[in-house]
Amino acid sequence: MTLRFQRLLIILISIIMILGAVLLILYNARENISYFYTPSELLESNIDKNKQVRIGGFVEKNTFIKVSAGSFKFRITDNIKSIDVTYNGILPDLFREGQGAVIEGNMIGQNSFKANNIFAKHDENYMPASIKDDLENKGYWNKNYK
Amino acid sequence: MRFLVNPNRFNNFSDIIIKPLTIIAGIFIITGLIFSLYLSPDDYQQGSTVRIMYIHVPSAWLSLMTYLIMTIYSIAALAFRTPFGFIINTAVAPIGAVFTLICIISGSLWGKPMWGTWWVWDARLTSVAVLFLVYLIIIFINLSFENRVVREKIAAIFILVGFVNLPIIKFSVDWWNTLHQPATISKLSKPSIDPSMMTPLIIMTFAFIFIGILVAILRVKTEIHNRKHNI
Incomplete structure (x- = not known):
């Protein structure tokens, strides 16, 4: 050698x-x-409930309620478990039902969470807006794209 | 291919290609900007903001590519005692740092409207910030030490240590939960981006590559000249 x-x-x-x-x-x-826990990870782990944590998941369909201007309630889910969330503040543009979101705050009880910060999370799919309209008109729109 | 290891051949070869390369780079950046700003469609979720991608993603790829080139040249320079590798390292480190900075700035401008925050300390963002610091340290090593032989060896070894960060950046979005999205374009599966948005992305990537090579040629030639004349 x-x-x-x-x-x-x-x-x-x-x-x-x-x-x-x-x-x-x-x-x-x-x-x-890891930047956040999923709802089931958080509920199953023995994390100190008073500690500030982040939860990542999807905003559950038909759970979003606007209590008053700047005050919101919704459920965040990973399709296994879900947690009730209350939030006072400004929501990011991408935030809507069915959309991924990361929320920062702490647990206030068995299954409810008080959020201090909300970030919208988007996935890796990119598609022209015109094609989405097209798919919806023809009834081919798959909700999994979101 | 001797121009990749021999300074004189590199000078001769770069003299031949620099003019056509400038023209090609100009054509690519102009068509790329027309495509990304006017001809590409709005995204179904992000609207016009998606156009930041055509700057953000090429600069991210280029920052990793530059580091990979430095790693390969460091191994060659240390193992085979080819001083040209040290020349390349000194010349391209600032280029990689600038690409990383463009990536971080464009990313944070993109994050504010989409995520709702300029910056979070998730695995992807943090590892890219570390890459920027590694580039800065390499530049500082190259600027310190009177003795060139010592300095370039330390820089090359540090580049090899910093290489560990590259797989971490690449796989950070798969290994850990991050706010940053997972990879849209990966080799193993069909890209989850529409062809009409893939086209400007690819054109802009080539534009960035050509501009990077152009700046690299100028910086390598300067470095060769400086070393010949002991400046």
């Missing part, structure tokens, strides 16, 4: 070892790295 391939081997092994070390750290810290 020539000297240059010895050096190459040392470099490659070092990269792999650094990668391994970092991935081990990340794997063991994965719960803290």
